Each structure stands twice: as structure tokens, then as C-alpha cells.
Amino acid sequence: MNPLANHPFLKMNGIGNAIVVVDLRGTKLNVTPQDARAIARGDGLAYDQLMVLREPKRDGADAFMTIFNNDGSESASCGNGTRCVAWALLRDSQYDHVLLETSAGPLESWRNSERNFTVDMGPPRLEWRDIPLASAVADTRVVSLPDAAPEIAALGPFSAASMGNPHAVFWVKDPDTIDLAKLGPALEHHSMFPQRANISFAQVVSRQHIRLRVWERGAGITQACGSAACATLVCAVRKEMTDRKATVSLPGGDLMIEWRPHDSHVLMTGAIELEFEGRFDPALFAS
Numbered sequence: 001m002n003p004l005a006n007h008p009f010l011k012m013n014g015i016g017n018a019i020v021v022v023d024l025r026g027t028k029l030n031v032t033p034q035d036a037r038a039i040a041r042g043d044g045l046a047y048d049q050l051m052v053l054r055e056p057k058r059d060g061a062d063a064f065m066t067i068f069n070n071d072g073s074e075s076a077s078c079g080n081g082t083r084c085v086a087w088a089l090l091r092d093s094q095y096d097h098v099l100l101e102t103s104a105g106p107l108e109s110w111r112n113s114e115r116n117f118t119v120d121m122g123p124p125r126l127e128w129r130d131i132p133l134a135s136a137v138a139d140t141r142v143v144s145l146p147d148a149a150p151e152i153a154a155l156g157p158f159s160a161a162s163m164g165n166p167h168a169v170f171w172v173k174d175p176d177t178i179d180l181a182k183l184g185p186a187l188e189h190h191s192m193f194p195q196r197a198n199i200s201f202a203q204v205v206s207r208q209h210i211r212l213r214v215w216e217r218g219a220g221i222t223q224a225c226g227s228a229a230c231a232t233l234v235c236a237v238r239k240e241m242t243d244r245k246a247t248v249s250l251p252g253g254d255l256m257i258e259w260r261p262h263d264s265h266v267l268m269t270g271a272i273e274l275e276f277e278g279r280f281d282p283a284l285f286a287s
């Protein structure tokens with residue numbers, strides 16, 4: 001029997017970004033990409049990201065997080081998932097802060113109220129090599145895609161940023177008119193993105209408000225993507241289109257994003273929800 005059979009999990013969401021949390025601290029258990037794909041097929045378990053908690057690597061941290069997309073690939077960053085993990089670790093605690101680690105570095109998260117959490121996503125990376133893009137780009141605020149199909153060329157240049165994971169942001173009049181299911185996969189796998197990319201379509205409504213729809217790398221159409229909201233605000237500020245603090249509205253709800261001037265860290269604040277908790281059905285891992 002798969003050792004994960006009957007192991008407890010939490011099914012949660014961060015403004016609709018579907019998250020499963022599995023705490024493996026204190027065990028010798030592991031999650032393989034195959035396990036991650038099997039879990040995503042479970043009843044009611046269709047997730048965007050699976051957050052797997054292990055022992056922390058540094059003193060003072062609460063957990064090390066491995067983040068799986070539902071296709072079994074890994075990401076170094078997930079803002080909404082991190083806020084869900086913070087809720088899970090703090091729900092029976094008198095404390096309000098957690099320090100979590102990912103392969104991209106430490107992330108601090110804290111409770112504002114019972115269901116509202118902030119995560120400090122750290123500073124964005126803005127050089128083409130760090131995002132990464134496939135070839136040298138002088139200004140990552142305005143990037144053109146070479147040899148693009150007509151429907152992609154029609155979108156015009158995009159802006160790029162890394163929040164520990166790669167993001168491309170296209171500026172559009174109305175994100176609701178974008179055929180995400182068609183353009184998302186074509187752009188995610190474009191040769192400009194050697195590690196693939198999360199693809200955002202953003203409308204700047206005002207200096208304090210952005211509307212956003214996202215195709216997530218390794219997960220597809222999502223109700224919300226926190227790191228995409230952060231990357232979009234950063235790109236909008238760099239293009240002088242918004243203030244450093246703005247509401248980003250996604251199909252699942254609103255996030256407040258702030259790009260702090262003094263240390264360049266990006267803060268994301270919003271609601272989280274526990275949907276249900278249970279134990280993995282052994283049959284999940286049978287095939």
C-alpha cells in the first residue's frame with residue numbers, strides 16, 4: 001500500500017486558488033510527482049497546488065514546503081498556498097507568525113484575523129536571466145515575442161518578473177475577453193520561457209486597482225494566483241501605471257498587494273478558507 005494512504009490532508013483555498021495541504025513533518029514519508037497527480041484526481045481534491053510540509057532546514061523556521069502543481073511539476077513559490085499553510089499551522093496556536101521555507105528562500109506569513117492572512121513574498125527578480133527568459137532583453141518591462149502566431153502577436157509586448165517563479169504579464173483592455181484555454185498553453189510553453197511561465201492578462205482599472213486572469217504553469221486556468229498578482233503589481237508600478245499598493249481582482253476574489261519601497265519586498269493580503277479535511281483514500285494510489 002502507498003505510505004500516503006490514510007494520511008491526513010486539508011482541502012483549502014486562497015480566494016479560490018485550490019490548495020491541498022499535507023503535513024509530513026515527523027514522518028519519513030515523501031510525495032512523488034506521480035503521487036501528486038494521483039491526489040489531484042481524488043474526490044473533491046482537484047487542486048491547483050499541493051503544499052507538502054517537511055522538517056525545516058534552518059533554525060527558527062516552522063516547515064519546509066515543497067509545492068506541486070497538479071501536473072506533478074514543482075514550483076518554488078505559491079503565495080495563496082503559503083497563506084493557507086500559515087492558517088493550518090496557526091489555527092491552534094496563540095502566535096500569529098510563521099516562517100516557512102521553499103527552494104526559493106524563506107517566506108514569512110502572519111494572521112490579520114481568523115481568515116485573513118498576509119505573506120511577505122520577498123523581492124521580485126527583474127533581470128531576464130533571473131526570470132528566466134531564453135534570450136537577452138534590455139528592458140523586462142517591454143518584451144516582444146519573436147515569431148509569434150498572429151493571435152499572440154496581436155497581444156503586443158508583455159512585462160516579465162520572477163516572484164521565485166516565472167511570470168509574463170500581458171496588458172489588455174478586458175481580461176474577460178481573452179481565450180485563456182487557447183492562449184495560456186501556447187504561451188506557457190513558448191520557447192521564450194525555458195522553465196515555462198505563468199501567464200497573466202491584466203487590465204489596469206485605476207492607479208489602485210487591477211483586474212487579472214491567470215493561466216498557471218502546470219495547473220491551467222485558475223480562480224486566483226497570488227504570485228501572479230504580485231508580479232503584475234510590480235510590472236504595473238515599473239511601467240508607472242499604478243501606485244505601489246493596489247487591489248488585484250481575480251475571478252475568485254480580491255488580493256491587496258503592496259510593493260514596499262524600503263526593502264523591495266512584495267506583501268500579499270487576502271482571505272483563505274478551509275473547505276474540508278480528511279484522509280487519503282488508499283484507492284487513490286492504486287493505479
Ligand SMILES: N[C@@H](CCC[C@H](N)C(=O)O)C(=O)O
Nearest residue numbers: 075078079080165225226227
Ligand atoms: N497559485 C500560486 C502560484 C502557483 C505556482 C505556479 N503554477 C508555478 O508553477 O509557478 C500562487 O498563489 O502564487
